[in-house]
Amino acid sequence: GRVYDYAYFTRQIPDDVIFNELVPPVTGGTFNSGGAPSRGYVWYHWDGATLGDLTINGNVNLVGNRRVVLMVEGANLIIAGRIQLQNPGQGFFMAVVGKDVSGLKGDILVDPSVDDVEGVYLAESEFKTGISSSQLSVRGSVAAYDGVVLERDLGDSNADTPAEVFEYAPDIIATFPQVFTQRRIRGKEVAP
Numbered sequence: 001g002r003v004y005d006y007a008y009f010t011r012q013i014p015d016d017v018i019f020n021e022l023v024p025p026v027t028g029g030t031f032n033s034g035g036a037p038s039r040g041y042v043w044y045h046w047d048g049a050t051l052g053d054l055t056i057n058g059n060v061n062l063v064g065n066r067r068v069v070l071m072v073e074g075a076n077l078i079i080a081g082r083i084q085l086q087n088p089g090q091g092f093f094m095a096v097v098g099k100d101v102s103g104l105k106g107d108i109l110v111d112p113s114v115d116d117v118e119g120v121y122l123a124e125s126e127f128k129t130g131i132s133s134s135q136l137s138v139r140g141s142v143a144a145y146d147g148v149v150l151e152r153d154l155g156d157s158n159a160d161t162p163a164e165v166f167e168y169a170p171d172i173i174a175t176f177p178q179v180f181t182q183r184r185i186r187g188k189e190v191a192p
Contacts, residue, residue: 004122004143005098005124005145006071006073006096006097006098006099006106006122006124007098009071009096009122009180010071012179012180013043013179014039014179016038016039017038017039017043017179018036018037018038018043019043019044019045019071020034020035020036020042020043020045021044021045021047022044022045022046022051022054023051024051025057026046026054026055026056026057027056027057027058027081028056028057028058028059028060028061028081028082028083029058030044030056031044031056031060031062031068031070031093032060032061032062032063032066033066035068039177039178039179040067040177041067041068041069041092041177042066042067042068042069043069043071044068044069044070044071045071045073046070046071046072046073046075046077047073047074048072048073048074048075048076048100048105049073049074049100051075052075053075053076053077053078053105054072054075054076054077054078055078055080056077056078056079056080056081056083057080057081058080058081059081059082059083059084060081060082060083060084060093061082061084061086062084062085062086062091062093063086063087063091064086064087064090064091065087065090065091066091066092067091067092067093067175067177068092068093068094069092069094069096069177070093070094070095070096071096071098072095072096072097072098073098074098074099074100074101074105074106075097075100075105075106076097076105076106076107076108076109076125077095077097077107077108077109077123078109078111079108079109079110079111079114080111080113080114081111081114082114082115082116082117083116083117083118083119084116084118085118085119085172088169088171088172089171089174089175090175091175092119092120092172092175092176092177093118093119093120093140094119094120094121094122094176094177095108095119095120095121095122096122097121097122097123097124098124099124099125104125105125106123106124106125106146107123107125107126107127107128108121108123108126108127108128108144109128109130110127110128110129110130110136111130112130112131112132112134113130113132114130114136115134115135115136115137116136116137116139117136117137117138117139117140118138118139118140118169118172119140119172120140120141120172120173120176121138121140121141121142121143121144122143122144123143123144123145123146124144124145124146125144125145125146126144126146126147126148126149127142127143127144127147127148127149128149128151129148129149129150129151129152129163129164130151130152131151131152131153132151132152132153133152133153133154133155134152134154135152135154135161135162135163135164135165136152136163136164137165137167138164138165138166138167139167139169139172140167140172141169141172141173142166150163150164
């Protein structure tokens with residue numbers, strides 16, 4: 001069957017899409033404004049082979065209809081701040097994180113201080129929630145080929161309160177980039 005990994009998503013992106021190459025330091029403000037939009041989204045790329053792991057320091061607050069797609073190639077993504085969509089049904093955030101050439105990296109790691117993230121997250125390795133005694137709320141979708149690692153522990157409160165909450169968000173799915181949902185049809189003529 002088809003594997004929806006980093007390579008799959010990069011193959012789906014049309015040639016006319018303009019990528020905004022990221023350089024350190026990367027803060028929440030990097031995604032809040034700026035960047036050249038293409039096809040209704042602002043596309044960012046991180047080259048892990050030359051820059052190492054990507055850490056987003058500070059909060060990402062996407063207002064209005066700001067839509068961001070982040071492609072992290074050959075590195076881990078460390079989320080060290082909240083990622084929030086201020087206008088549900090209009091804003092969008094997506095991170096696709098791929099392994100490096102040796103088959104390592106590709107993790108999405110949530111910092112233990114972070115308690116709220118929104119968007120669509122795909123990791124070729126693991127999605128780790130971060131060792132913490134506070135609850136993490138994820139609104140959107142998470143997929144990780146090597147598993148989602150639930151690391152939070154609320155102690156005595158765990159009996160009736162979950163340490164991690166994953167909330168399905170149809171409004172986020174409704175703003176998913178159309179370029180990733182297109183089916184390519186290949187015709188082949190055969191002799192009668």
